Amino acid sequence: MSKPRLVYILPNLFTAASIFTGIISIVEASQGHFEKAAWLIFLSLIFDGLDGRIARLTQTCSRFGLEFDSLADIIAFGAAPAMLLYFQIGARYGRFGILVSALFVVFGAIRLARFNVTDNCNDPTVFIGLPIPTAAVFVAAGSLLVGSSDSGTLGFVLLSLTLPVALLMVSNIRYPSFKRIDLNRPMMLKTLIFLTLVASLIYLFSSEGLVLLIFLYILYGPIRGIRVTMERSRRIFGKKRT
Structure with missing residues (x-):
């Protein structure tokens, strides 16, 4: 029995909602x-998370949906x-502000294009x-943190940090995807404890806690890459000495 055509539209409606909220965000x-x-x-992030999950649950994944999702991401994210x-x-810092904002979009587009052509590999x-x-x-999250403070220094720090964050999007540094988590009994308990601590941190320090969590995730990639490189170097030099 074939699926109703409306089922194929449903995931794309959430993708369209992600674009819509992204445009409203720009206007605001x-x-x-x-x-x-x-x-x-x-809110766009929620819609973006729902469209893929709904497509997998209804078994309506398609190439069109993948491309549409990427176009939505370049607008919303x-x-x-x-x-x-x-x-x-950025407007306070002239060309530097323009450059950081432009490179964020350009590198984001490259990141999405690379993901689309290498996803199966x-x-x-x-x-x-x-x-x-x-x-x-x-x-x-950084915007919310800056909004709760009148410090011009904090704004410049966010602007400056956004440039290396944009570069990380087009790097070969690996980040955990959390797509396949082994939720056996010991892991489920650890996950529950971790999520509880995260929720508590965000409750106590909404903007600060969120920025800290995201920043730790961003730092994880380079730190892991350095550690892996050092381990490989030790193995190579160890073999040469023997």
């Missing part, structure tokens, strides 16, 4: 409503956070390069 940022613009990026960053902070447990939604959440 242009009007100086930075907090609202940041939360709209988080590329253009929207870039414009939020520029209108809130990659280990599903890792991402190659920082995922663009994570980079967008970093900007949105």
